[in-house]
Amino acid sequence: MKDRNHLSNVGLTNQVEVISNGLLDIPMVQLLQADGSLHGDATLPDMSEELAKKILHTMQYIRILDERMVAAQRQGRISFYLACTGEEASTIGSAAALEPQDMIMSQYREQGALAFRGFTTEQFMNQMFSNEKELNKGRQMPIHYGVKDLNFMTISSPLGTQIPQASGYAYGQKMAGVPAVTICYFGEGAASEGDFHAGMNMAAVLNCPVIFLCRNNGYAISTPSEEQFAGDGIASRGIGYGIKTIRVDGNDVMAVYAATAKARQIALTEHCPVLIEAMTYRLAAHSTSDDPTGYRSKDEEERWRAKDPVQRFAAWMQSKGWYNEEESKAHIEQTRQEVLSQLKQVEKVPVCHINEIINDVYDTPPWHLKEQLAELKAHIAKYPEAYPKTAGRL
Amino acid sequence: MAKMNMLQAVNSALITAMTENEKVMVFGEDVGHFGGVFRATSNLQEKFGKARCFNTPLTEQGIIGFANGLAAQGSTPVAEIQFADYIFPAFDQIVNETAKWRYRSGGQFSCGSLTIRTPYGGGISGGLYHSQSPEAFFAHVPGLKIVVPRNPYQAKGLLLAAIRDDNPVLFMEPKRLYRASVGDVPEHDYTLALGKAEVVQAGSDITLLAWGAQMEVIEKAAAMASQDGISCEIIDLCSILPWDRDTVAASVKKTGRLLINHEAPRTAGFASEIAASIQEACFLHLESPITRVCGLDTPYPLAHEKEYMPDHLKTYEAIKRCVHF
Numbered sequence: 001m002k003d004r005n006h007l008s009n010v011g012l013t014n015q016v017e018v019i020s021n022g023l024l025d026i027p028m029v030q031l032l033q034a035d036g037s038l039h040g041d042a043t044l045p046d047m048s049e050e051l052a053k054k055i056l057h058t059m060q061y062i063r064i065l066d067e068r069m070v071a072a073q074r075q076g077r078i079s080f081y082l083a084c085t086g087e088e089a090s091t092i093g094s095a096a097a098l099e100p101q102d103m104i105m106s107q108y109r110e111q112g113a114l115a116f117r118g119f120t121t122e123q124f125m126n127q128m129f130s131n132e133k134e135l136n137k138g139r140q141m142p143i144h145y146g147v148k149d150l151n152f153m154t155i156s157s158p159l160g161t162q163i164p165q166a167s168g169y170a171y172g173q174k175m176a177g178v179p180a181v182t183i184c185y186f187g188e189g190a191a192s193e194g195d196f197h198a199g200m201n202m203a204a205v206l207n208c209p210v211i212f213l214c215r216n217n218g219y220a221i222s223t224p225s226e227e228q229f230a231g232d233g234i235a236s237r238g239i240g241y242g243i244k245t246i247r248v249d250g251n252d253v254m255a256v257y258a259a260t261a262k263a264r265q266i267a268l269t270e271h272c273p274v275l276i277e278a279m280t281y282r283l284a285a286h287s288t289s290d291d292p293t294g295y296r297s298k299d300e301e302e303r304w305r306a307k308d309p310v311q312r313f314a315a316w317m318q319s320k321g322w323y324n325e326e327e328s329k330a331h332i333e334q335t336r337q338e339v340l341s342q343l344k345q346v347e348k349v350p351v352c353h354i355n356e357i358i359n360d361v362y363d364t365p366p367w368h369l370k371e372q373l374a375e376l377k378a379h380i381a382k383y384p385e386a387y388p389k390t391a392g393r394l
Numbered sequence: 395m396a397k398m399n400m401l402q403a404v405n406s407a408l409i410t411a412m413t414e415n416e417k418v419m420v421f422g423e424d425v426g427h428f429g430g431v432f433r434a435t436s437n438l439q440e441k442f443g444k445a446r447c448f449n450t451p452l453t454e455q456g457i458i459g460f461a462n463g464l465a466a467q468g469s470t471p472v473a474e475i476q477f478a479d480y481i482f483p484a485f486d487q488i489v490n491e492t493a494k495w496r497y498r499s500g501g502q503f504s505c506g507s508l509t510i511r512t513p514y515g516g517g518i519s520g521g522l523y524h525s526q527s528p529e530a531f532f533a534h535v536p537g538l539k540i541v542v543p544r545n546p547y548q549a550k551g552l553l554l555a556a557i558r559d560d561n562p563v564l565f566m567e568p569k570r571l572y573r574a575s576v577g578d579v580p581e582h583d584y585t586l587a588l589g590k591a592e593v594v595q596a597g598s599d600i601t602l603l604a605w606g607a608q609m610e611v612i613e614k615a616a617a618m619a620s621q622d623g624i625s626c627e628i629i630d631l632c633s634i635l636p637w638d639r640d641t642v643a644a645s646v647k648k649t650g651r652l653l654i655n656h657e658a659p660r661t662a663g664f665a666s667e668i669a670a671s672i673q674e675a676c677f678l679h680l681e682s683p684i685t686r687v688c689g690l691d692t693p694y695p696l697a698h699e700k701e702y703m704p705d706h707l708k709t710y711e712a713i714k715r716c717v718h719f
Contacts, residue, residue, distance in 0.1 A: 105463075134500070136500040136502065137500035137501075139497060139500065140498050144498070146498075146499045146503065147502070148499075148502040148503060153499075153503060154498055154500075156490065156491060156498060158486060161459060161486065161487060161490065161491050164455065164456045164458075165463030165466070166463055167456075167459070167460050168459065168460035168462060168466075168467070169463035169464065169466060170463075171463075172463070172467030175417075175419070175445060175446075175469065176467075176468070176469075194455055194483070195455055195456075195486075197456075198451075198453040198456030198459060201453065201456065202453070202456045206448070206450070359501070360499075360500060360504075361496070361536045361537050362496075362539075362561050362636075363496075363506060363561055366589065366636040367636065367640075368636055368639075
């Protein structure tokens with residue numbers, strides 16, 4: 001039997017000392033300032049012109065997609081949308097530092113990471129229109145993406161559930177001996193869920209190669225972060241769990257990229273989790289069902305607009321001579337056209353056949369589901385006009 | 395063949411599964427070197443190493459969340475929840491995640507390889523929080539399978555089938571049988587079909603249906619009834635979800651009567667679903683109302699455990715009421 005002493009690391013004192021919040025002073029890593037200039041004598045990570053352009057183009061792409069899809073929702077063409085405006089650097093900068101074999105387990109505002117992986121406009125549209133070409137068969141609300149080929153796990157609405165799941169996924173990767181990690185995204189609000197505690201603690205104890213990336217964007221729908229927690233953000237909790245932790249300027253794509261690259265290297269070589277807290281701001285509404293004027297001021301939003309991650313990165317690229325105004329405008333215009341034309345195309349694609357309603361509940365449909373489908377089809381056949389999406393092909 | 399109790403049969407199944415497939419991992423609270431509070435996982439860590447059989451922190455939602463991710467990755471997790479009474483912190487992970495993973499992803503991803511083992515049920519002086527039978531909560535969740543063995547032979551065969559089945563399975567072990575139930579168990583690898591009920595005894599006057607530890611209760615009641623000249627057909631449902639309606643319906647069409655016994659509280663217990671389905675399937679064959687003999691609609695009481703339990707005497711009385719209706 002192993003001899004243990006759980007006091008071995010505990011120092012002694014004869015003073016009744018109270019440890020206060022704020023004792024840990026966790027700074028925020030910033031490499032590029034808001035105007036795109038270098039922060040002090042910061043050393044930038046190695047980044048090729050090609051990668052920098054891909055990052056910028058993805059940021060611009062997502063901004064247009066968000067803008068067009070919010071408009072499409074307002075026109076009643078889709079039921080729901082959720083923009084990531086203001087947070088593009090946190091998701092795209094981190095995705096850029098990963099390898100394609102790394103699993104992404106996201107919350108719901110990480111369309112930037114998905115676009116960086118190569119998800120096409122048509123695939124985005126198929127998902128939002130819940131049509132038969134959608135990889136997840138149109139079963140979930142818009143923005144619940146998932147694509148196996150891109151190692152992007154299908155999103156689920158319940159908050160924080162992906163956190164212990166990411167620990168388990170990463171443990172499996174380690175056991176399989178694959179040179180891959182899992183990245184798990186969530187917001188500072190989701191970090192109040194019990195699953196956050198469960199997942200962080202398990203990852204630390206079981207040495208899982210997972211990167212936890214918290215987008216601290218200041219709000220959980222309308223609840224500001226000071227009503228979410230009293231401690232020093234999310235980063236301070238990582239230390240408590242024994243997890244290596246980095247706090248980073250989430251509007252600085254360079255800092256996010258550098259932090260994630262470092263986190264990936266640590267996770268992979270040391271077989272342990274790393275927590276990144278990306279300090280950012282949700283310039284967009286929480287979703288199309290939300291109206292931020294009810295809980296925050298225009299002035300506050302404007303202060304954050306001045307820290308815009310896309311403009312910041314574009315300004316840095318310009319200083320490198322990698323940014324061409326004409327080229328950028330052309331790219332934006334081309335993207336806008338592509339989004340609009342795909343939107344029109346995809347709207348015409350039908351939903352899945354009614355038989356799909358019972359598939360994938362189990363590996364094969366059991367007797368009771370087959371019975372229920374047969375009853376349903378007979379009913380639809382009797383009242384075809386009441387079920388126009390499926391009555392045409394039973 | 396070897397004489398084993400139910401714990402040894404579970405242990406034998408886990409050894410068989412872990413030997414055959416290196417992706418099988420067993421974890422939960424105290425399951426590592428200690429072998430679990432009931433010793434169902436004894437010696438697994440010694441045999442297969444700490445990476446494949448390990449303790450987790452004390453967090454049921456974490457255990458199942460972790461297991462979901464591990465299953466989605468392609469491993470074959472066998473997660474233990476120490477008592478079924480403590481499964482509720484993991485309810486969200488099971489109901490919203492495990493069960494819906496394949497459906498929501500259009501079959502791209504799934505938790506099909508996951509098995510959740512948990513001891514359930516009363517009769518061990520466990521009081522409110524070491525006695526519950528929560529199968530009905532989970533029977534309401536499309537995507538799950540729920541399996542309950544009644545003896546060591548079934549425990550090994552059904553557990554191996556559950557581990558290999560490509561759907562998440564909640565494997566509920568009747569803990570009062572862990573050491574009490576002893577029987578012949580093949581030492582070799584074998585599986586029993588999921589979703590199939592078993593007619594344990596043929597009879598002609600009434601069908602008695604139960605699962606898990608309540609099987610010996612209805613068998614005892616049937617023996618008493620046979621003294622009165624009542625012939626009982628006894629069925630072990632074995633799988634709660636999906637359940638074998640056809641076997642039960644065929645029996646009820648023959649006997650004309652059905653009694654369902656379970657330990658869980660009566661209201662919205664799984665007997666309610668069975669009764670509703672069987673009256674649809676067998677309406678014109680029924681000679682008496684379908685009868686339920688269940689736990690009371692109270693929390694599981696310690697001091698009144700005997701009174702709470704749907705025992706053989708309550709079952710015997712209900713059999714007579716049915717037959718003489």
